[in-house]
Amino acid sequence: MxxxxxxxxxxxxxxxxxxxxxxxxxxxxxxxxxxxxxxxxxxxxxxxxxxxxxxxxxxxxxxxxxxxxxxxxxxxxxxxxxxxxxxxxxxxxxxxxxxxxxxxxxxxxxxxxxxxxxxxxxxxxFKDLGPEPLDEQFSLEVFKELIGNKKGKLKTTLVDQKFIAGIGNCYSDEICYHAQILPMRKWNELDDKEVRQLFSSIKFVLNRALELGGYMEMPLYRMDQLTGGYNENCFVYDREGETCSRCGTNIIKIELSSRKCFYCPGCQL
Missing domain, CATH: 3.20.190.10 (MutM-like, N-terminal)
Structure with missing residues (x-):
């Protein structure tokens, strides 16, 4: 999607x-x-x-x-x-x-x-949609307020459009990978450093994906050279069994809350 x-x-x-x-x-x-x-x-x-x-x-x-x-x-x-x-x-x-x-x-x-x-x-x-993660107003303080006393799994919450708008199955995995945090971790287990890293990774991954044109396979028009550029640059998404570029461990695919989920067991903690 x-x-x-x-x-x-x-x-x-x-x-x-x-x-x-x-x-x-x-x-x-x-x-x-x-x-x-x-x-x-x-x-x-x-x-x-x-x-x-x-x-x-x-x-x-x-x-x-x-x-x-x-x-x-x-x-x-x-x-x-x-x-x-x-x-x-x-x-x-x-x-x-x-x-x-x-x-x-x-x-x-x-x-x-x-x-x-x-x-x-x-x-x-749009009344129930969460904030836009690339807006300037989406600050670390806003992110911490959103987290509040949440106890659910990171991936499950990240794909919730009422929490943050626009993040889905692919980028929730990519964000957790970049932050070096397992997607099945729970919010109330994170320390302050991990929360800060996750916030930074949201901004970094979404901006990187946008610069690369996202992961849609079909170009938008005949001379479109941008759309789909993220396909070959995914960190973990749809890369089951491939080698992690950061630590060399094989990437794993599991099912988490009825969603496919990709992560590296070697460098995500």
């Missing part, structure tokens, strides 16, 4: 590709991917321009000129591609938005969605 670095990468690239361009047509191939009737969706979207693209956690928000928003959550298996009639992936597209010289394909929206909402409705959707 795309996490904060993937969605922020999409936001930045899409802002250059489709922002301020008029929407000339919308095709809905799967009505369950949207939240209103097809005709209403088309009437309120066609003819509008995307004035701004924002991100909140794992969501993208396409702000339309008429003050409506398109709220996107790709969920598991979802992706996007900016192309044309002759340049597009050979996959089923649930929603297609046409611009004058390009098309934005929404692919794999079986669990994901593209909802038409007002500004107030979007704010309501």
């Amino acid at each position: 795309p996490e904060l670095p993937e969605m922020e990468n999409y936001r930045r690239l899409l802002s250059k590709q489709v922002q301020h361009k008029p929407i000339v047509n919308v095709t809905i191939n799967r009505e369950k991917s949207i939240n209103v009737g097809v005709v209403e969706f088309q009437n309120k979207v066609i003819g509008q321009t995307i004035s701004k693209i924002e991100r909140r956690g794992k969501h993208l928000i396409f702000n339309l000129q008429n003050d409506y928003r398109l709220l996107l959550h790709l969920m598991l298996g979802g992706t996007m591609y900016v192309g044309s009639e002759v340049d597009q992936p050979k996959r089923t597209k649930q929603v297609i938005i046409d611009f004058p010289n390009s098309e934005l394909f929404f692919i794999g929206l079986r669990l994901g969605y593209l909802h038409l909402l007002t500004k107030e409705e979007v704010e309501q959707e």
Whole structure:
């Protein structure tokens, strides 16, 4: 599932590709991917321009000129591609938005969605989301307040969107690895040094992943050389049986709270 670095990468690239361009047509191939009737969706979207693209956690928000928003959550298996009639992936597209010289394909929206909402409705959707970990306001003090008296496992809490927005299965493992802390450790077992290291690792790993374009496999458009660059640079995620670059121990995969979890038993304590 795309996490904060993937969605922020999409936001930045899409802002250059489709922002301020008029929407000339919308095709809905799967009505369950949207939240209103097809005709209403088309009437309120066609003819509008995307004035701004924002991100909140794992969501993208396409702000339309008429003050409506398109709220996107790709969920598991979802992706996007900016192309044309002759340049597009050979996959089923649930929603297609046409611009004058390009098309934005929404692919794999079986669990994901593209909802038409007002500004107030979007704010309501986000009322329970935790803070953005890359914001300047997300300080060590804020992090310590969030931890409070938590006693659960690190990974289980890190993927909780009410705790911190945007961290999922991949980066929770990467963060714990960088901090040299086992993902199954409990919050109330951490000393002050470990809390500080974990905070630093959240910032470091997410920024590094963003610089490398995240781990999505398919490029966003034909000449996109950035998206997916993190795939070959994961510390532990999806590297079961491979050698840890820090200590040489083989990386292990386990199941933790029904999620796959990767770590190095040699240098994570």
